[in-house]
Amino acid sequence: MKLFTIFGDPVKHSRSPLMHNFVFKTLHIDACYTRTHLIDGSTLRDVFFEKGLSGANVTVPHKEAAYAACDEVRGIARAIGAVNTLVLEEGKLIGYNTDADGFYAAIQSFGQLSTALILGAGGTARALSIVLRHHEITPMILNRSSSRLHYFEENGFATATWDTFVPMDYDIIINTTSAGLSDDAFPLPLPLLSSVLSKAKGAVDVIYGKKTPFLEEVSRHVLPYKDGSDMLLEQGVLANHLFLHQSIPLTLIHPLMQQSFSF
Numbered sequence: 001m002k003l004f005t006i007f008g009d010p011v012k013h014s015r016s017p018l019m020h021n022f023v024f025k026t027l028h029i030d031a032c033y034t035r036t037h038l039i040d041g042s043t044l045r046d047v048f049f050e051k052g053l054s055g056a057n058v059t060v061p062h063k064e065a066a067y068a069a070c071d072e073v074r075g076i077a078r079a080i081g082a083v084n085t086l087v088l089e090e091g092k093l094i095g096y097n098t099d100a101d102g103f104y105a106a107i108q109s110f111g112q113l114s115t116a117l118i119l120g121a122g123g124t125a126r127a128l129s130i131v132l133r134h135h136e137i138t139p140m141i142l143n144r145s146s147s148r149l150h151y152f153e154e155n156g157f158a159t160a161t162w163d164t165f166v167p168m169d170y171d172i173i174i175n176t177t178s179a180g181l182s183d184d185a186f187p188l189p190l191p192l193l194s195s196v197l198s199k200a201k202g203a204v205d206v207i208y209g210k211k212t213p214f215l216e217e218v219s220r221h222v223l224p225y226k227d228g229s230d231m232l233l234e235q236g237v238l239a240n241h242l243f244l245h246q247s248i249p250l251t252l253i254h255p256l257m258q259q260s261f262s263f
């Protein structure tokens with residue numbers, strides 16, 4: 001039996017085991033996907049091999065550690081510097097980032113977009129900014145504090161903190177902060193948030209499973225929006241495809257994983 005897991009801290013809330021196990025079970029694939037609570041990211045590689053894993057997903061806060069643990073990093077993960085999917089290939093640990101392409105797939109329903117405002121400057125904001133630029137959507141990165149903005153400045157993105165931000169028009173507003181995850185905070189002071197939402201075409205919160213204060217405010221502006229469920233689904237579909245060495249078509253994995261969301 002092939003073994004897969006998700007590494008994270010915390011990890012008990014993760015829906016990934018349900019999503020992947022449903023695909024394995026339905027397609028009669030001899031595989032099992034578990035959760036691994038990992039506190040020290042520097043041990044990730046050793047734990048991966050000790051458990052005899054064939055692949056893994058990685059969530060907060062270990063995506064940069066996972067990048068460092070790889071023998072080879074492929075695709076957009078190289079530019080992002082963070083890995084959320086690990087696959088064992090001929091004894092080597094290969095790293096990918098399916099968050100980026102998963103997010104891009106999830107925003108297709110908004111139609112043509114040219115500009116985006118990304119709230120937050122953590123690992124998710126990095127993945128999103130790189131994939132948006134790759135698809136010719138220009139992102140601006142807005143964060144509460146300045147220290148995490150250096151990566152974006154070094155990579156040629158426009159950035160601002162709450163203090164230096166001058167609101168302009170953006171097609172889509174994306175919350176990648178953890179504001180609203182376990183509190184009632186807005187990701188941006190309300191007057192600034194209201195100002196950018198009043199000119200936007202839509203909004204996305206990468207947090208899933210709840211309507212955050214950000215999305216409540218988006219609703220008040222009567223804008224189309226999504227929470228992070230579609231991104232979660234799309235990144236999972238891409239990861240499953242990689243776990244199975246691309247032997248099962250994405251068009252088969254997608255509806256199965258989507259079905260698992262109704263459980």
Ligand code: NDP
Binds near residue numbers: 122125
């Ligand atoms: P990080 O810890 O790397 O970054 C968090 C960011 O949030 C920082 O920029 C931080 O700002 C900002 N922040 C935190 N609290 C507040 C607040 N109260 N007000 C304003 N800004 C705040 O996190 P990640 O980028 O890894 O993850 C962010 C979120 O994305 C998580 O909720 C995670 O669950 C979700 N996610 C969802 C996915 C999906 O599939 N739907 C996939 C990946 C992530 P500062 O620098 O000032 O501290």
